[in-house]
Amino acid sequence: MTLRARTPWLLLLPSIVLLLALFGWPLAQAVVQAFRGGHGLTVGNFSRLFHDPYFLPALRNTILLIVIVVPIQLILAIAMTLLVQARPRFLAGHFYLWCLPLAISELAAGLVWLSVFGNRGYLNSLLIRLGLAHDGVQWLGYRHTWTMLLAVVIAEVWRATSLVFVIVVAGAQLIPRDYDEAAQVFGANPWQRLRHVTLPLLAPSLQVALILRTILALQAFAVAQALTGRDFPLLVGETYQWYSNLQNPAVASAVSLVVLAISLITAALYLRTVRAPEEAR
Amino acid sequence: MTTGLPPIDRRPLRRRRWRAAGVQLACVAVSLFMAVPIALITLAAFSSRDSIDAYPKTLIPRQFSTETLSSFFHATGTFPALGNSVLVGLYTVFWSLLIGAPAGYALARYAFRGKDAYRLFVLLVRALPIVVLSVPLATMFLHLRLDDTVLAVTLVHTVLALPTTVLITAGIFVAVPADLEEAAQVFGCNRRQAAWQVVVPLALPGLAAAAIFTFVLSWNEILGATLVTLGHRTLPAQVLTALGEASTPYRFAGGFALIVPALVFILVMRRYLLNMWGTTLR
Numbered sequence: 001m002t003l004r005a006r007t008p009w010l011l012l013l014p015s016i017v018l019l020l021a022l023f024g025w026p027l028a029q030a031v032v033q034a035f036r037g038g039h040g041l042t043v044g045n046f047s048r049l050f051h052d053p054y055f056l057p058a059l060r061n062t063i064l065l066i067v068i069v070v071p072i073q074l075i076l077a078i079a080m081t082l083l084v085q086a087r088p089r090f091l092a093g094h095f096y097l098w099c100l101p102l103a104i105s106e107l108a109a110g111l112v113w114l115s116v117f118g119n120r121g122y123l124n125s126l127l128i129r130l131g132l133a134h135d136g137v138q139w140l141g142y143r144h145t146w147t148m149l150l151a152v153v154i155a156e157v158w159r160a161t162s163l164v165f166v167i168v169v170a171g172a173q174l175i176p177r178d179y180d181e182a183a184q185v186f187g188a189n190p191w192q193r194l195r196h197v198t199l200p201l202l203a204p205s206l207q208v209a210l211i212l213r214t215i216l217a218l219q220a221f222a223v224a225q226a227l228t229g230r231d232f233p234l235l236v237g238e239t240y241q242w243y244s245n246l247q248n249p250a251v252a253s254a255v256s257l258v259v260l261a262i263s264l265i266t267a268a269l270y271l272r273t274v275r276a277p278e279e280a281r
Numbered sequence: 282m283t284t285g286l287p288p289i290d291r292r293p294l295r296r297r298r299w300r301a302a303g304v305q306l307a308c309v310a311v312s313l314f315m316a317v318p319i320a321l322i323t324l325a326a327f328s329s330r331d332s333i334d335a336y337p338k339t340l341i342p343r344q345f346s347t348e349t350l351s352s353f354f355h356a357t358g359t360f361p362a363l364g365n366s367v368l369v370g371l372y373t374v375f376w377s378l379l380i381g382a383p384a385g386y387a388l389a390r391y392a393f394r395g396k397d398a399y400r401l402f403v404l405l406v407r408a409l410p411i412v413v414l415s416v417p418l419a420t421m422f423l424h425l426r427l428d429d430t431v432l433a434v435t436l437v438h439t440v441l442a443l444p445t446t447v448l449i450t451a452g453i454f455v456a457v458p459a460d461l462e463e464a465a466q467v468f469g470c471n472r473r474q475a476a477w478q479v480v481v482p483l484a485l486p487g488l489a490a491a492a493i494f495t496f497v498l499s500w501n502e503i504l505g506a507t508l509v510t511l512g513h514r515t516l517p518a519q520v521l522t523a524l525g526e527a528s529t530p531y532r533f534a535g536g537f538a539l540i541v542p543a544l545v546f547i548l549v550m551r552r553y554l555l556n557m558w559g560t561t562l563r
Contacts (some may be wrong), residue, residue, distance in 0.1 A: 007472075011387035012399060014380045015443060022418065022440040023406050029417035080311060086304045096547060097312045099554055100319065103543035105501035107517050111536025112322045118529070122321050125337035136337075158318060166554055211408070219410050222503050222517075226524060226532070236412045236504065243508055244522075249420050256413045263410055 030260075034253040045254040052251075054241070058233035059258070061224075064149060065234070066217045066266075069156045073213060074206065076157070077164035081172050082194070102162040109159035110226025114140075117151045117227065142231040148224075152232060155223045160216065164209045171205025172198070211270050215263045235259050319540065325530075326350055326537035333530050353534030362519035363538075366500060368431050369515055373438040373499040374492045377446040380439070382488065385450025386476065390459065407444035411505060414440070419508040429511045437505040442495045449494070453487035454480065490553040497546050501539075 037044045049055050080098060084091065101109065116123050117139040124136030139147045179201065183193045199206075221236035230241065235255060243252035325333060329346035332338070353359060388396065418437055422428040427436075457480050465475040481488075506518040514522065520535040527535070547554075 008387040008391035008393045008396075011383040015384040015447060016399075016402075018380055018440060019402070019406055019443060022436060023409075023414060026414045026417035026421060027409075029421065030413050033417060033420070076311075079307075083304055083308050083311070086301075088301075088304050088308045090308075092551075094308045094312050096551060097315045099547050099551065100315055100543065102554070103497050103501070103546045104540055105503065105517055105543075107503050107521055108501075108536050108539035108543075111520075111532050112318045112540070115322050115325045115533055115536070116318060120334070120336040120338070120529075122338060125339075128337040158314065162315075215408060215410060219412060219504075222521060225521065226536075229525070236410075239412050239416065240504065240507065243416055243419065249416055252416045256410070256416055259410045260413045263408070267408065 030253045030256060033250050034257050036250065045250045049251050049254050049258075052238075054230070054233045054238055055255075058235050058238045061149070061232060062218060062220075062235045063262075065152060065156065065220060066214055068149075068153050069160075069217055070210065070213050072153075072157050073161045073164045074209065076161050077168045077209070078199075078202075080161075080165050081168045082198075084169055085172060098165060099162050101159045102166065104159060106159065106220065106222035107226055109155050110223040113151060113155040113158070113223075114227055140228050140231070142228070145232070148228050148232040151227055152220075152224050155227065156217065156220060159223070160213065163216075164213055167209045167212070168202060168205050171202050175201045207270060211267050214266050214270070218259055218263055218266075235262075319544075322533060322536050322540065325533040330530055333533065349530040349534045350537070353531055353538065356523075356531060358514070358519050358523075359516070362514050362516045365431055365434070365513055366516040369434045369438060369506070370496040370499040372431070372435040373442055374495045376435065376439045377442040377495050378450075378488065378492060381443050381446030382450045384447045385452075386454050386480075388447070388451040389454035390462075403444045403447050406440075407448075411441060411502075415505045415508045418505070422509050428509055429513050431513055433509045434506050434513075434515060437509060438499040438502055441502065441505065442498050445498070446491055446495060449491045450484075450488065453484050453491065456487070457483045487553070490550060493546060493550060497542070500542060 034045055035041050035043070084095065088094065104112075115121055118124075119136065119138060119140070121139075123139070124133065127133040128136060137147065138144055139151055141147070175198070179197050180193055183197045188196070219236050221234045221240065224232045224234050225237055225240075230237065233241075236259060239252045239255045239259070242248050242255060326349055327345050327347065329344070329348050330352075332344075332346075333349065387393075388400070415437070418433075419428065422430075422433045422436075427433045461479050461483070462475045465479045466472065470478065500515075501517065502515075503517045503521055506515045507521055510518060517539060520527075520532075520539065523535075524532065
């Protein structure tokens with residue numbers, strides 16, 4: 001091998017070593033740990049997990065959260081992108097506010113919305129002052145699954161729409177204006193232009209945003225933890241519970257493998273369905 | 282005397298105005314949605330203990346008080362955790378740039394076999410849920426007696442940040458014209474000197490952006506930090522584990538303390554956000 005051909009690999013080597021050591025190896029370990037019992041291989045950890053009263057609600061909540069949050073974020077982000085492209089006044093100010101949550105952690109977002117949805121929070125105060133409620137609503141009461149879901153959904157939409165927004169805006173800026181103008185010349189109305197010109201050209205960005213957001217939403221846990229504790233269990237929160245509070249790394253690994261499986265399946269689904277129209281074009 | 286001109290049709294103009302007003306209204310609505318919660322937690326953090334407990338609360342503050350924030354910062358563990366967070370963030374920036382930037386440079390400047398495979402590998406790491414790695418890493422650090430150290434959290438955060446650093450820095454180095462590097466070589470630099478003395482200075486603003494981005498990633502990461510530490514927690518991990526027994530003022534002050542760097546970060550980074558996400562994610 002000549003010196004020239006070796007250089008890129010020398011530059012890449014440290015990152016490959018680190019990633020393999022701290023990523024490949026733990027991944028293998030997670031699989032081994034999840035299937036290891038007292039005597040050789042076992043699915044005991046998984047059956048223990050499935051019989052845990054928190055697991056199925058956690059699975060259900062996680063999937064519900066994704067199914068509700070991701071479409072809202074996508075639509076909201078596209079709408080925000082269209083607003084940016086309409087070049088409103090004070091665009092810089094609006095843009096700053098819309099990107100703010102990008103740097104806010106899940107935990108902080110949960111605490112922010114706790115101040116709103118808490119029993120003695122700002123929302124209940126407002127309702128009482130407006131005379132809409134006598135004593136406020138127990139938004140986060142442990143029996144009110146739906147209002148807890150609502151609170152978590154709003155907090156997640158608030159926190160993570162910015163990420164989708166930034167990806168979509170970046171994608172929209174790469175589209176030449178000519179296409180839209182041509183459609184305008186030929187008499188397309190705004191809806192037709194959005195449906196047949198802008199959205200198809202945004203498809204790659206939307207795909208990236210969809211995959212990234214779904215995988216990140218699967219990992220959501222601190223929002224719910226801050227808002228409701230374990231009353232609204234999520235999958236990753238269960239990993240945390242099993243590892244930290246119940247001191248059982250094997251079952252914790254099993255939960256994390258469930259998360260991994262769901263992310264792989266959804267990513268594969270997205271890649272198939274969103275790519276298809278691109279080839280048909 | 283009447284002119285032959287038809288009356289002016291003002292409808293298109295009016296429609297345009299209505300549209301602009303609608304757009305502006307929608308923008309304000311979205312901005313309020315983003316800003317009001319932040320205003321509320323700021324309000325809560327600067328309220329006295331009594332006004333946090335008051336119910337129903339007033340939405341217009343009566344008096345400001347630093348009581349809540351100061352009791353948060355005087356709570357056990359807050360200051361060391363803050364220090365750990367900053368340390369871990371800085372170490373993570375250092376290591377991920379030291380290891381990631383050369384890889385990004387290689388991706389940007391060389392054509393070689395296996396380039397696509399490497400890219401795919403990096404994307405794969407990025408796409409996997411952190412939680413899968415956190416548990417085995419925590420166990421591994423326990424065996425290596427690295428658990429509960431700043432180094433352990435740094436390693437976790439570095440491996441999380443590395444894929445992004447590689448992709449972002451590749452984008453930054455592509456943006457530096459290769460001509461300048463070749464010119465430097467013509468004038469007698471070798472390849473390494475050309476990279477150090479020409480490319481790195483030109484890429485510096487972008488690298489700084491990547492560094493701040495990495496810092497925020499580390500500042501916000503919770504799960505990994507919580508699982509691998511017990512006594513040397515970062516601030517978010519400290520707040521998370523204290524949540525169970527914490528008082529309401531502690532939570533609000535904690536939430537506010539975690540947000541403040543975000544406000545500054547986005548202000549500094551506004552210009553780079555689009556470039557970073559736009560070029561690296563395709």
